Amino acid sequence: xxxxxxxxxxxxxxxxxxxxxxxxxxxxxxxxxxxxxxxxxxxxxxxxxxxxxxxxxxxxxxxxxxxxxxxxxxxxxxxxxxxxxxxxxxxxxxxxxxxxxxxxxxx
Numbered sequence: 001x002x003x004x005x006x007x008x009x010x011x012x013x014x015x016x017x018x019x020x021x022x023x024x025x026x027x028x029x030x031x032x033x034x035x036x037x038x039x040x041x042x043x044x045x046x047x048x049x050x051x052x053x054x055x056x057x058x059x060x061x062x063x064x065x066x067x068x069x070x071x072x073x074x075x076x077x078x079x080x081x082x083x084x085x086x087x088x089x090x091x092x093x094x095x096x097x098x099x100x101x102x103x104x105x106x107x
Contacts, residue, residue, distance in 0.1 A: 012057065012060070012061055013083060013086060015057045016057055016058070016086050016087065016090045017086075019053070019054045019057050019090050019093075019094070020089070020090055020093065022050075022054070023054055023090075023093045023094075023097065026050060026097070040104050040105070040107060041105065043101075043104055044101050044102065044103075044104035044105025044106070044107075045101070045105060046101065047097055047098070047100055047101020047102070047104055047105070048098060048101035048102055048105060049101075050097050050101065051094050051095065051096075051097035051098025051099070051100075051101055052094070052098060053094075054090060054093060054094030054097055055090075055091055055094030055095060055098065056094075057087075057090060058087040058088070058090050058091040058094070059091070061087050062087070
């Protein structure tokens with residue numbers, strides 16, 4: 001019987017880099033156009049939705065780590081630590097967008 005190889009830790013790194021790139025584009029757009037639609041309710045709602053989208057990728061990776069810890073932690077290396085740091089960075093950026101959108105939504 002063949003032993004299954006554990007999945008690679010950095011398997012979702014492309015989605016994380018894409019979320020960071022989209023966040024950078026959103027920061028540039030918001031720097032030049034602070035009131036995107038002119039309505040703070042819509043701008044805040046879009047900010048909250050974008051923050052939830054960005055936070056969804058690290059959250060999915062965390063849930064995967066909770067349900068399959070032995071498979072994921074078996075291949076921890078320096079690359080795995082960098083992947084974990086990338087998850088934390090994307091989660092922090094998503095939380096900042098979420099907070100900014102929520103504060104604009106209630107203002």
